[in-house]
Amino acid sequence: MIFRRYGTAYQSVDVNFDSLALNEIAFRRNREESIPADDLDTDYETLATHELVAEAEGDVQDETEAALLEQLEAKLDELHRALGEGEILVVENEQGHDWPKTKQKTSNVIVEGENRLHFQYGVAPPLRITIRRRRS
Secondary structure, three states, X not given: OXXXXXXXXXXXXXXXXXXXXXXXXXXXXXXXXXXXXXXHHHHEEEEEEEEEOOEEEEOOHHHHHHHHHHHHHHHHHHHHHOOOOOEEEEEOOOXXXXXXXXXXXXXXXXXXXXXXXXXXXXXXXXXXXXEEEEOO
């Protein structure tokens, strides 16, 4: 399960990566589970921290950004599938402080004598995810 902090509690969330949204890298509360922030800090130990990044490039802007988000989601899914008994994923980035965003770089290339746009996308800062386990 994936959790993100909302106020004084960590709420369970679903991935909501969308290249057409204003905030492309987002999570949506599913309200399945909630852990008070103080309890998470005392009852769970941090096993590992992962900084997830992705890159994509192509000739169509939306397709390139969508490919980047698919890569990022695949990395997050891989972490989720590898969780052991009693382990959870926690999104450590804070909205408005260090929230990851897609970054675009556009360049002109000449293809068969015509000017074309070429798009490169990356994520900065990285999406920070910790793996935590309930203390014994």
